[in-house]
Amino acid sequence: MAEFSGQGGLSRALNAAWVRPFLFLIFIVIVWDLTIRLFKIPPYQIPAPADVVAVLWHDWPELLRQTWPTTYATICGFLLSAVFGIVVAMLIAGSKTVESYIYPLLVFSQSVPKVAIAPLFVVWFGFGIIPKVIAAFLLGFFPVVVSAVQGFKSVDPDMVDLARAMQGSRFHVFRAVNLPHAMPAIFSGLKVSVTLAVVGAVVGEFVGSNSGIGYVLQRSIGTFDLPTMFAALVILALLGVVLFWIVDRIERLVIPWHVSQREELLFAA
Amino acid sequence: MNAATKPTGLDQPAAHLRLVPECADAGSPGIQLSGVSKTYRSRDGDVPSLRPLDFHINASEFFVVVGPSGCGKSTLLKMISGLLAPSTGEIFVEGEQVTAPSGNVGIVFQNSLLLPWRNILNNVLLPIDMKRLPRDQYLPRAMALLKLVGLEGFEKKLPWQLSGGMQQRASICRALVHDPKIMLMDEPFGALDAMTRERMNVELMRIQRETGKTVLLITHSIPEAVFLADRVLVMTERPGAIAAIYDVPLPRPRSLDVMAEPAFTELVQRIRKHFFSQSALD
Known part of the structure; x- marks a missing residue:
């Protein structure tokens, strides 16, 4: 009996959602290694996977130390973009006047490359954490606004009328109808935003910082230390995945009723 | 006044099923419209939606409005x-x-317009x-209403777990939970299939009799209007105006069999002629 369930557990583990991308990742690493061996690519162009793993293994205390400032800046920038993004979206969706003034400018501001203006923040705020947070915020802000505006606007006007007809105040109607309705759209914006916030933080570290994974990247390129650079890239990718996963978990807690979560609910029932 | 406009006199339901106390006729004047019109302002100028209307709906009456699309029924x-102010007149x-x-x-x-994140009971309590x-004060009433429409045991379900007909029944409970005097229904069964729709009509008639509400129902379907109504108001095409008001002389309670009676088909034909003669003018 125990053997039976153990076997079921093994096959379930092999078919679990996270195993498949992991297997694919191993496949990519093997192809990477074989390509280097077959075509004799010199290590100053592409490092071998084993060298990258070796750097990760030996330098992990240093790499971990550099990960914290990046993570911190990413999370701060992301939270700022979430708060400001939702508030601005509320104003845009709530008032035609605000929309006509702000929305075109917002789209216009998105066409300005953040990398180009990032040095400006260093001039204004020095080499501390603030330029990184601002860069992360600027990259993460726009997707939240666009999705949240779409979420707030897609509410059925009849539904709002219905709540208003029960003498619901504007605030009560908003809290009971508009806000929950916009939640799925807001979360899809937040998920895009959190991965972009990582990019923003690294951009901030590129232009002016003496700590963080972006700084490690910059320095290792300067010394042609490609294994360290690839190790930094791996850490950045992991950071993005972990933050995305956290937002995804929060989404499941906040909107368990939504279509995208229904399958689990059926299993639970 | 025609006897058919006083449905409350017929077949009083059992006392325990009445969710509201009997209203005295004198103290409940129903709905009164005098000179009510609506004109929408747009960039291309004023668009008249409703020409001045004068009519009265009695308390506990089942009043049905039929008219072509876009005649300003909604x-x-x-x-x-009270969601929209009339351009002229008083209500x-x-x-x-x-x-x-x-x-x-x-x-x-x-559409039932149930909030997908609230379960059926919480939707009814919206x-x-x-x-x-106070929620706890209205909880027994909400449960009684759900029982009345046959949704007992579905309180904790989310809306998408129910069929379209059940969702619409839940939305009827929601319309009744705060014990309003009046129920306004805008094509309530328009999105349902024909068989469910007929069953819902019978249900609605029963609910109206058991609760004693004044009902104003809007529909596209002439047979539905005649089947449900004490009186039917026929509207003209846009801008909407009253073409005629008919008393429905069919006794209550009505079953679906009433649709085969000559009086029923004759009235349906008479109302239908309004729309045919109108479109002939176009």
Whole structure:
């Protein structure tokens, strides 16, 4: 009996959602290694996977130390973009006047490359954490606004009328109808935003910082230390995945009723 | 006044099923519209939606409005509920002039419009939350209403777990939970299949008799109008105006068999002629 369930557990583990991308990742690493061996690519162009793993293994205390400032800046920038993004979206969706003034400018501001203006923040705020947070915020802000505006606007006007007809105040109607309705759209914006916030933080570290994974990247390129650079890239990718996963978990807690979560609910029932 | 306009005299339901106390006729004047019209302003100028309307709906009456698409039926409903101000004229509900949402109406739209994040019971209690009334006081009433429409045991289900007909029944409960005097229904069964629709009509008639509400129902379907109504108001095409008001002389309670009676088919034919003669003029 125990053997039976153990076997079921093994096959379930092999078919679990996270195993498949992991297997694919191993496949990519093997192809990477074989390509280097077959075509004799010199290590100053592409490092071998084993060298990258070796750097990760030996330098992990240093790499971990550099990960914290990046993570911190990413999370701060992301939270700022979430708060400001939702508030601005509320104003845009709530008032035609605000929309006509702000929305075109917002789209216009998105066409300005953040990398180009990032040095400006260093001039204004020095080499501390603030330029990184601002860069992360600027990259993460726009997707939240666009999705949240779409979420707030897609509410059925009849539904709002219905709540208003029960003498619901504007605030009560908003809290009971508009806000929950916009939640799925807001979360899809937040998920895009959190991965972009990582990019923003690294951009901030590129232009002016003496700590963080972006700084490690910059320095290792300067010394042609490609294994360290690839190790930094791996850490950045992991950071993005972990933050995305956290937002995804929060989404499941906040909107368990939504279509995208229904399958689990059926299993639970 | 025709006997058919006083349905409350026929077949009183058992006392325990009545969810509201019997209203005295003198103190419940129903809905009164005098000179009510609506004109929408747009960039291309004024668009008249409703020409001045004068009519009266009695308390506990089942009043049905039929008309072609875009004749301003929904505008009429929104004005009575206080969501939209009329361009001219006055509306009185239960003797009080309507200037803002009074909360004294229950509304049912074509779509059930249940909030997908609330379970059925919490959806039914939405008016209580909006009016900031004590929830626990209205909980037994909500349960009684769900039982009345046959949704007992579905309180904890989410809307998508119910069929379309069940969802619409839940939305009827929501319209009744705060005990309004008046129910406004805008094509409530338009989105349902024909068989469910017939069953819902029978159900609705029973609910109306057992609760004694004044009902204003809007529909496209002439047979549905005649089957349900004490009186039928026929509207003209846009801008909407009253073409005629018919008494429905069919006795209550009615079953679906009534649709085969000559009096029923004759009235349906008579109402249908309004729309044929109108489109012939176009």
